[in-house]
Amino acid sequence: MGDTLMNLSAIRVLRQSYPKSWICLLADQSVAPLFRDHPDLDEVMSLDFKLFCRKPAYFFQILKKVKFAKFDLAVVSNAHKFLHALVFLAGIRRRAGYARKWSFLLNKKIADDKERASRHEMESNVALVKQVCVRDWDGHWEFPADSSAVLRIQERLNILPISEKGIVVIHAGSSNPAKRWPAERFAAVADWGLEKGFSVLLIGGVEEKEVSLAVIQKIKDRVHDWTGQLSLEELTALFHDPRARALVSVDSGPVHVAWLSGTPVAALYAENVPGSHPSRWGPRDGKSEVIYKPMSDISVEEACKSLRVILNEPA
Known part of the structure; x- marks a missing residue:
């Protein structure tokens, strides 16, 4: 993607x-x-x-x-x-x-x-x-959401008890084992978001249901789980919704959908994994925060610090 x-x-x-x-x-x-x-x-x-x-x-x-x-x-x-x-x-x-x-x-x-x-x-x-074009890139891009998908996401969000502060979205899955971050650390980040007064929503593909479940089982309070429930159009619509305040994720497709749609990302990139360097694949929206380390070395504190910066939350 x-x-x-x-x-x-x-x-x-x-x-x-x-x-x-x-x-x-x-x-x-x-x-x-x-x-x-x-x-x-x-x-x-x-x-x-x-x-x-x-x-x-x-x-x-x-x-x-x-x-x-x-x-x-x-x-x-x-x-x-x-x-x-x-x-x-x-x-x-x-x-x-x-x-x-x-x-x-x-x-x-x-x-x-x-x-x-x-x-x-x-x-x-x-x-x-540029081999065939005369114009230079101005640094901008267009990535609109499907209008019908926007309505479906709005309807789904409207019936949830969403905090006035908005939603921290978590995507814990990856098809590459070298890019995965432990479920208990994602759960700790979710607990931080809940303590700060945000709602927490887990997302992912159908194949990532077990990963999300492992995270949910370690979270202290109630969260929302849409894992396996969103089309790509609906995923894009979610990240266009202003209630989605941030995404926490390892390097993955949802990271790109989020920052291109306007939702900043606390992105965890695995050092020394081919095809995962943030200088080539990372967010370039000016609002996201990237941590680039071996996955086992990325702490919960670092991920929460990135979220604090994105959400403008006090320590």
Whole structure:
């Protein structure tokens, strides 16, 4: 999810460079709904990327759609041989991407130095589109919430006993064991939030229900649990709601959804874990707080201090 959302900067530069053009985003069906109301996009075309790579018939089905659209320019931010083949076979005249994985099918390309570069992923994607754009990135992005999802979240929040101070949201799960933080430490952070007068809400995917339950069992007071209950559109709507004051989470998809939506994050990043450096993947909203250490070294006190800064709470 995060790598797709990091294209919001590039989408903005493309729209500002081509204000009258029809801009279409091709994205996996798992994340495509997040972009359907984006003001800089005219169309979102979704695909099942796994089928796209494994089933020739499905590949040609997508190729037919792309070719029919008669695009003049393609920018491939996810360097993959089948995506490069797609834009080539679709007859797209200008094809920009990274110089790897069948990049001979592209005619505008840059070296993929993202692993070595010290810049943020959003800036790397801007560098990619700068091959075909005349505008510089102004540092802003658009990430609207789906209007129907906003109404559903408002209705759900309205029936909960939410504190006037708002909600501290906690996401305790991670698919990567090296990025996980102990359940008892998340519980201690939740206890701190409750003691300060905030409501606490746990979120996560269906596969993270046991993780959330382990946290809840160690919390001293009542919290709300929406783990496994939110679509991506509803997750975005939650973080657009002003009652969501902060998110506490390890490096994960909800971190990106939160800070891009306007909710600051106390983000716990695992040091020495590939693909988890905050200089490349961390929040850049100016309001979030990042702790970058081996996960076992991150204390409850440090996480609560980050929350205090975000929430402007006294010690």
